[in-house]
Amino acid sequence: MRASHRAVVRANRTISVLKRPTPIPNDYELLVAPLYAGLCGTDIQILRGLRSDPTPIIGHEGVARVVSAGSGVPERLTPGTLVCINPTHRDDPSFLLGHNVDGLLQERVLIPRSAVCNGLVLPLCEIVNTEISTLLEPLAVVQYGLRLLAEHRPHTLVVFGDGVIGHIAVRAAVELLGVTTRIVHMHHTKRGMDWSSNHPVPAVHCVLHDTKGAQFLSELPADERVAVLLATPRDATLLCLDTALHNLRGELVIDLLGGLSPDAVSPLLPDVNLPQIRAANCAGSPNPAVQVTVSTITGTKVCLMGHRGVANKHLSDAAAELTKHPLRYRELITHVVSLDEAANIMRQLAASRDRVIDDRRLIKLAVQIAPEHNLVGGAG
Known part of the structure; x- marks a missing residue:
């Protein structure tokens, strides 16, 4: 039986947590398990129909753990490595994580060859393996x-x-x-x-x-x-x-x-x-x-x-800043929730211009995808 995993999916005019088939990485591809993913202002615009980005699974901010790798993937990206994915490919417009390819609001994500070979998967220090990573x-x-x-x-x-x-x-x-x-x-x-x-x-x-x-x-x-x-x-x-x-x-x-x-x-x-x-x-x-x-x-x-996206160096500099000054930014993460709670909040944001969730103004929503376990294979 093919493995599956849970994902927050936009479909049939609503947002739900659904089962998705878990892909197996081919050559130069990676399968990663998101640990924390953030919901950004662009994501909220997508939910409200202000943008027409096609992917049913959004989310491009956060960190993940490498689960499995196809042949040819660099050794620095071995299973177990904590990584972030640069969501913007400078030369390949077909890769824009969480916009035109499936994003991080799911338990497993396939990172395609184009992104892997272009160096868009960056190993990280374990110190950012918290909700603060959604600000990276x-x-x-x-x-x-x-x-x-x-x-x-x-x-x-x-x-x-x-x-x-x-x-x-x-x-x-x-x-x-x-x-x-x-x-x-x-x-x-x-x-x-x-x-x-x-x-x-x-x-x-x-x-x-x-x-x-x-x-x-x-x-x-x-x-x-x-x-x-x-x-x-x-x-x-x-x-x-x-x-x-x-x-x-x-x-x-x-x-x-x-x-x-x-x-x-x-x-x-x-x-x-x-x-x-x-x-x-x-x-x-x-x-x-x-x-x-x-x-x-x-x-x-x-x-x-103006600018779209950042270089890997910018992500590395941001990781260093969050490591050095976490308290400078921590209060911006106003809500930390599970996948199921995230789907409910996303439905609320899609239906209203209001940003008050649970009687608190939403600045940054951090989604804790799942506890770290079962890193090899599918999610169930």
């Missing part, structure tokens, strides 16, 4: 973006977005930009502001993205360099971009980290292909990164950049 990939993305912005030596950093990326950014910013950098955190909702008030970060100015918030931005010094990180969902990025362009008066550089629909156009930048700029830097390539200077219809110059 998002922290790597944030650090990459902040380092690009740091090249402009900003006096002020404005972070739009009060999801996990925004909260990671304001916690990581001081170390990468310096203690003299002013940090402004723009929030979408009053509930988001309340959460930040209860989990303050020293020297961070928390502001609601409303009329008063826009005025706050317009009153920042006009003779300073200002960096903007758009840590926003696909349906909010353009609004936040326009708020920044309308109100910030200093020398401006903006990272289009947030999602953008393929036809996204800003009325202030009607001739600028924003999705193309956002996608110009993929998985840490090219180096140096593509940055484009454009002018708004009012004549304001702005430097724009």
